[in-house]
Structures are given as structure tokens and as C-alpha cells.
Amino acid sequence: MVSAPIAWQTDRMSTIRGARERARIEVTAAIKDEARKQLAEEGAPKLSLRAVARELGMVSSALYRYFPSRDDLLTALIVDAFDAIGAAAEQAAAEQAAGEAPPAERWVAVSCAVREWALAHPHEYALIYGSPVPGYIAPMDTVGPAARVGLVLIDIVRGAYRAGDLTLPPLADGLRADAERMAADFAEGVPPESVAALVAAWAQLFGLISFELFGQFNRVVEEREALFRQTAGELARSVGLRDAGTA
Amino acid sequence: MVSAPIAWQTDRMSTIRGARERARIEVTAAIKDEARKQLAEEGAPKLSLRAVARELGMVSSALYRYFPSRDDLLTALIVDAFDAIGAAAEQAAAEQAAGEAPPAERWVAVSCAVREWALAHPHEYALIYGSPVPGYIAPMDTVGPAARVGLVLIDIVRGAYRAGDLTLPPLADGLRADAERMAADFAEGVPPESVAALVAAWAQLFGLISFELFGQFNRVVEEREALFRQTAGELARSVGLRDAGTA
DNA sequence: TCCAAAGCAAGAGCACTGCTCTCGTTCATG
DNA sequence: CATGAACGAGAGCAGTGCTCTTGCTTTGGA
Numbered sequence: 374m375v376s377a378p379i380a381w382q383t384d385r386m387s388t389i390r391g392a393r394e395r396a397r398i399e400v401t402a403a404i405k406d407e408a409r410k411q412l413a414e415e416g417a418p419k420l421s422l423r424a425v426a427r428e429l430g431m432v433s434s435a436l437y438r439y440f441p442s443r444d445d446l447l448t449a450l451i452v453d454a455f456d457a458i459g460a461a462a463e464q465a466a467a468e469q470a471a472g473e474a475p476p477a478e479r480w481v482a483v484s485c486a487v488r489e490w491a492l493a494h495p496h497e498y499a500l501i502y503g504s505p506v507p508g509y510i511a512p513m514d515t516v517g518p519a520a521r522v523g524l525v526l527i528d529i530v531r532g533a534y535r536a537g538d539l540t541l542p543p544l545a546d547g548l549r550a551d552a553e554r555m556a557a558d559f560a561e562g563v564p565p566e567s568v569a570a571l572v573a574a575w576a577q578l579f580g581l582i583s584f585e586l587f588g589q590f591n592r593v594v595e596e597r598e599a600l601f602r603q604t605a606g607e608l609a610r611s612v613g614l615r616d617a618g619t620a
Numbered sequence: 621m622v623s624a625p626i627a628w629q630t631d632r633m634s635t636i637r638g639a640r641e642r643a644r645i646e647v648t649a650a651i652k653d654e655a656r657k658q659l660a661e662e663g664a665p666k667l668s669l670r671a672v673a674r675e676l677g678m679v680s681s682a683l684y685r686y687f688p689s690r691d692d693l694l695t696a697l698i699v700d701a702f703d704a705i706g707a708a709a710e711q712a713a714a715e716q717a718a719g720e721a722p723p724a725e726r727w728v729a730v731s732c733a734v735r736e737w738a739l740a741h742p743h744e745y746a747l748i749y750g751s752p753v754p755g756y757i758a759p760m761d762t763v764g765p766a767a768r769v770g771l772v773l774i775d776i777v778r779g780a781y782r783a784g785d786l787t788l789p790p791l792a793d794g795l796r797a798d799a800e801r802m803a804a805d806f807a808e809g810v811p812p813e814s815v816a817a818l819v820a821a822w823a824q825l826f827g828l829i830s831f832e833l834f835g836q837f838n839r840v841v842e843e844r845e846a847l848f849r850q851t852a853g854e855l856a857r858s859v860g861l862r863d864a865g866t867a
Numbered sequence: 868t869c870c871a872a873a874g875c876a877a878g879a880g881c882a883c884t885g886c887t888c889t890c891g892t893t894c895a896t897g
Numbered sequence: 898c899a900t901g902a903a904c905g906a907g908a909g910c911a912g913t914g915c916t917c918t919t920g921c922t923t924t925g926g927a
Contacts, residue, residue, distance in 0.1 A: 393894060393903075416754030418665055422885065434887080435905050443885065496754070503751025505834050507663030507743070516839065523840075547846040555840065572841055573828065573851040579836075580827010581820065587752050589826075592763065593770075593802065594819055599794035604820040607858065640874070640923060669914065681916080682876050690914065 401439050403429060405453070408446055409497075416496045417447065417506075444509055447500070451511070452518050454497040459521025461490040466525045476533035477606065477614040483525055484578055484605035488598075491582050498586060502579055520559070523575055527560045530567050533614055540613040541566040567613050574608040581605075648686050650676060652700070655693055656744075663743045664694065664753075691756055694747070698758070699765050701744040706768025708737040713772045723780035724853065724861040730772055731825055731852035735845075738829045745833060749826055767806070770822055774807045777814050780861055787860040788813040814860050821855040828852075 407425045422443050423433040440446040465486030469479035491498040501519070505511075511519075533539040544552060544566040552565035560568045581604055584590055585597050594600055610616055654672050669690050673680040687693040712733030716726040738745040748766070752758075758766075780786040791799060791813040799812035807815045828851055831837055832844050841847055857863050 391895065397903090417751075419754060421883085423883080432906050433885080434907075437886075438904060499751035502830075502834070502836070504664075504746035507666060511835070519836075545846055545850045548843055548850060551841065551843040551846070554842070559840075569847065569850070572837075573847055573854075576828045576831035576836070577824035577851070578827070580825070580830060581823045583749075583827060583830060584823035587749070588758070589749070589766075589823070590819075593806075594798065595801070596795055596798040599792055599798070600816065600820055603792045603795060603816070604824070607820075611854065611858075638924070644874090668912085670912080679877050680914080681878075684915075685875060 397439070404436065404439055404446070405449055408450060409453070412450060412496050412500070413494070417500050420447070422446070444506075447506070447509070448512055448515065450497070451501055452515055454494070454501045455515060455518035455521065457494070457497070458487060458490050458501070459518060459525070461486050462522045462525040466528065475615060476529050476536075476538055477609040477616055479529050480526065480609040480612075480614055481602060481605045483522075483529065484608075485602065487522060487578070488582050488585075488601055491586055495586055498582070502583060503587070524559070526571060526575060527563060527568075530571055530612055530614065531560070531562050534563055534567065538615050539564075539567060540615070542570040542611060542613050544569055570612040574612050577608060578605065644686070651683065651686055651693070652696055655697060656700070659697060659743050659747070660741070664747050667694070669693070691753075694753070694756070695759055695762065697744070698748055699762055701741070701748045702762060702765035702768065704741070704744070705734060705737050705748070706765060706772070708733050709769045709772040713775065722862060723776050723783075723785055724856040724863055726776050727773065727856040727859075727861055728849060728852045730769075730776065731855070732849065734769060734825070735829050735832075735848055738833055742833055745829070749830060750834070771806070773818060773822060774810060774815075777818055777859055777861065778807070778809050781810055781814065785862050786811075786814060787862070789817040789858060789860050791816055817859040821859050824855060825852065 404425060407428050408420060411420050411424060411428075420443075422436055425446075426433045426436045440449070462483050465483045466479060469482045474482070491502075530539065541564055548569050549565060552569040555572065556563055556565050556568045560571070563571070581601055585594075585601070590597060606616070651672060654675050655667060658667050658671060658675075667690075669683055670680040672693075673683045683693075687696070709730050712730045713726060716729045721729070738749075777786065788811055795816050796812060799816040802819065803810055803812050803815045807818070810818070828848055832841075832848070837844060853863070
């Protein structure tokens with residue numbers, strides 16, 4: 374029997390094979406750090422391999438030993454960003470779970486955590502939820518990290534369902550089959566009605582964040598946090614979570 | 621396909637000042653057309669002044685007689701895109717108004733028209749609703765065209781309110797002042813409760829479209845039109861429009 | 868009618884970019 | 898210890914946005 378792949382990876386990481394391998398890991402991390410720094414300052418389109426190399430005191434061609442192309446470096450940053458926003462959501466959910474808060478409140482807390490991460494890392498947010506780079510096709514490595522926020526939201530709904538605290542929203546006929554497939558694929562233990570509403574709420578949540586971050590609310594909305602909180606609460610209700618305000 | 625001319629443009633066009641001026645207008649239009657073509661094929665980041673000039677049989681420096689910089693060319697395309705999606709929304713609204721459809725149905729029709737325009741012009745949509753270009757600040761010329769879709773939605777709600785067909789959604793205390801300001805600024809004749817809900821629904825609508833267009837629904841949602849229709853209907857209800865489905 | 872002023876296209880050139888290739892050097896391992 | 902792989906440096910290619918100069922053409926006023 375072969376051990377789990379995770380364990381095998383940890384094995385490799387703990388077993389330092391030599392100075393060269395360790396240097397490689399360090400340089401790779403340094404490149405990503407510098408790239409992330411430039412990303413935060415100038416944004417993805419301005420991220421330049423040459424500038425990263427320059428700042429690191431090496432020549433541009435040396436960078437290709439670590440990342441075969443600029444897109445691959447971007448992919449690494451994308452994965453990191455998905456992981457970071459996913460971790461922020463998971464942490465918020467964990468904190469709420471400890472306090473035994475009602476599901477709707479946990480939903481709002483997670484939503485706010487996601488929004489706050491986005492406000493703190495606008496360029497990284499734009500990298501993962503903004504316009505995709507044309508010609509760039511997200512490799513499979515990204516789908517796992519990309520799902521983390523969604524899974525947190527699913528968990529909240531599943532918990533509410535198991536506790537009998539979930540009101541089933543209406544479901545259009547044309548959506549039932551797809552909703553059942555989605556439930557089976559990545560939301561086991563959640564009724565299809567809620568899965569469909571959940572996916573819609575998920576997109577709407579990020580719509581609010583994107584509008585705020587991408588400047589669509591400029592000259593329109595001022596009290597953005599209040600609007601977000603209120604709307605996130607209504608989205609919680611729309612997926613069937615009991616209203617937190619009436620508790 | 622020429623975009624809707626602005627007032628002063630029409631003025632100038634009717635008063636032909638000379639061959640030179642006419643040539644200038646034609647060349648400007650040709651540049652925009654070619655740029656739009658390349659935009660549709662490759663996307664905004666790949667849009668190259670030199671390539672546009674090459675395709676038009678002129679030298680790159682000549683292009684600067686018409687657009688002082690690449691950003692200015694992009695601005696022109698942005699204004700056109702806002703105008704186009706605004707026109708699509710207005711047309712859908714006009715068609716629905718002629719048939720005296722209930723407000724919620726008109727809301728859904730406008731939403732679907734916007735979505736369909738987005739699906740037909742993904743790169744232009746990404747240009748106006750995707751990640752903003754870092755360092756690029758939208759000039760004032762864009763705010764008018766950018767507001768058109770929103771104004772169509774406001775009109776529907778205002779019509780429903782005047783007809784006594786509007787249910788007022790709840791409004792958080794922290795939002796009332798801002799909502800009143802918004803109502804005074806650009807939604808006269810609409811109660812503040814509805815304005816706040818309207819702005820949120822507006823962002824959520826585009827969140828759905830962006831998620832679909834930017835690939836976030838890949839491997840998740842299949843029946844995207846059905847999900848959009850259902851959610852647009854619920855958004856209509858969330859701003860207080862009478863449910864169309866129960867008619 | 869003539870002429871200066873303004874508009875225009877072209878070309879050279881600058882400082883960049885991503886990326887490839889070659890050339891010595893250094894390291895890890897059989 | 899010797900050999901092959903990994904590595905950093907540098908030159909070079911094709912492309913980019915943008916500027917400046919150089920002539921030519923059109924335009925509008927004297």
C-alpha cells in the first residue's frame with residue numbers, strides 16, 4: 374500500500390537533500406515574494422519578469438530556471454491568492470463556529486472576511502476574480518484552492534440543514550437536474566434547492582465586492598460596508614438560513 | 621457598426637467643414653473599428669497600437685495624431701462599450717414597455733438583455749466590468765454612458781412605484797442617509813428603501829454575469845441561463861417589484 | 868491670389884518587455 | 898574522482914508604447 378500523497382510531499386520537504394535543493398526553494402520563494410510585492414504595487418499587467426529579477430539582483434534569464442514563463446509565475450501567484458482568501462474565509466468560519474453563532478450570522482461573518490481580504494489585497498483579488506488574461510487557461514492546480522471559499526459557504530448551509538434550521542428556497546424546474554448534479558459533485562448533504570440558491574448567492578456576493586473594488590460604486594455608494602452587510606444578510610436568507618436579526 | 625454619436629459629433633458631422641476634417645473623422649472611426657476588432661479577438665491587454673496601425677496600412681506614430689496615447693484609445697472603446705450595453709438595456713426596456721408587461725418581467729427582460737450583450741461581447745464587457753487597468757483613471761466622459769444600464773433599472777422601479785406596485789424592502793439604519801442622498805442624486809422619485817436595494821441588486825446582477833463570463837462557473841454551473849433568469853427574478857422581488865411568476 | 872500656420876504621415880530612435888540560446892561554472896551523485 | 902545536470906550571466910531577437918524630427922499638404926486669413 375502506498376502512503377497518501379500529502380505525506381509523501383511532507384517527507385520530501387522535511388528531508389533536505391542538499392544545499393542546491395534548499396537554495397532552489399529559497400530562491401523560488403524570494404521570486405514569488407518580490408513578484409507579489411510588485412503585484413500589490415502595480416498590478417498584474419505591469420508585473421515584469423525583468424523587474425523582479427533586477428530587484429533580486431539577478432539577470433532575467435536566470436528566472437526561467439524557476440518559472441518556465443511569466444504565465445507560470447502568475448499561476449503560482451493565483452494559487453497563493455486563492456489559498457489566502459480561502460484561508461481567510463475558513464478562519465472566519467472557525468471563529469464563528471466556536472461561538473455557536475446562528476448560521477446566518479456565520480454566513481455574514483464569512484462574507485465580511487472575504488470582503489476585507491479583498492479590500493486589503495485588491496490586486497490579488499483582481500487577479501483571481503477580475504477579467505481573465507486572454508489566452509491564459511487556468512491549470513488544474515488552481516481549481517482546488519479556488520473552491521475553498523465556496524466550500525466554506527456550503528459547510529454553513531449543510532450545518533444548518535442538519536440542524537433542521539434550513540428553509541428550502543424555491544427551485545425552477547429547469548434547474549433541478551443541474552442542482553442535483555452540483556449537490557452530488559461538491560455539496561453532498563445539501564438539498565438541491567439550496568445548492569442552486571447557494572451558487573447564485575456566491576456569485577452575487579463577489580459581484581458586490583467586485584463592484585466596490587473595481588470602482589463601479591464610485592460616486593454612487595458611500596456606505597459600502599453597511600450595504601454589503603445588509604445584502605450579505607439577505608443573501609443568507611435567500612439560501613434559506615434563518616434570519617439572524619430576528620433572534 | 622458605428623456607435624451612437626454624441627451630440628457635438630452629430631453637429632460636426634452634419635456641418636462638413638472640409639475634406640481634412642471629414643478624413644479625420646473617417647480615420648478615427650477606422651482606428652476604433654480595427655481596435656475593436658482586435659479587442660474582440662485578443663482582449664484588451666493584447667491590443668497593440670502598432671498592430672492597429674499595421675492593419676490600417678499606416679505607421680504607428682501616425683496614430684498619435686488621433687489618440688494621444690493607448691489609454692485614450694482604450695477610453696474611447698470603453699465609452700463605446702458602455703453605450704452599447706446601455707443601448708441594449710434601453711431597447712429591451714422599450715420593448716417591454718410597449719407590451720405593458722409587469723415591472724418584474726421588464727426587470728428580468730432587461731437583465732437578460734444585458735447578459736446576452738455581455739456573452740456576445742466578452743472582451744468589451746471585461747473592459748468595462750472587469751479589473752480596472754492599474755494607473756488608469758476613468759475620465760469624466762465615461763460616467764454618463766456608464767450610468768445608462770443603471771438608469772434603465774431605476775426607471776422600472778420608479779414606474780412601479782408610481783403605479784403603486786412597489787413593496788418597500790427593509791432598510792438598515794446605517795444606510796438611510798446614503799440612500800436618501802442616492803435617491804436625490806440620480807433616482808428622484810424612488811423611495812430610499814428601494815434605491816439601496818436597487819444598487820445592491822445592480823451589483824449582484826453583474827456579479828452573476830461576471831462569474832459566468834470570467835469562468836468561475838466552469839465545472840460548477842451548467843444551466844447558466846436558467847440560473848440567471850431565476851436569480852434575476854428574485855432580485856426583482858428583492859427591490860420590491862411584484863413577482864412575475866405568480867401572475 | 869499668395870503665404871504662413873497648422874495638420875499630417877513617415878521614419879528613426881529610446882527604453883522597455885518576454886523569451887531563447889550559448890557559454891563557462893558549480894554542484895550532486897554514481 | 899569524474900560526469901552530467903543545474904545554474905547564472907550575457908547577448909540577442911522580436912515586439913511594445915511613445916517621442917522627435919523631417920518633409921509634404923491642406924487650410925484660412927491678408
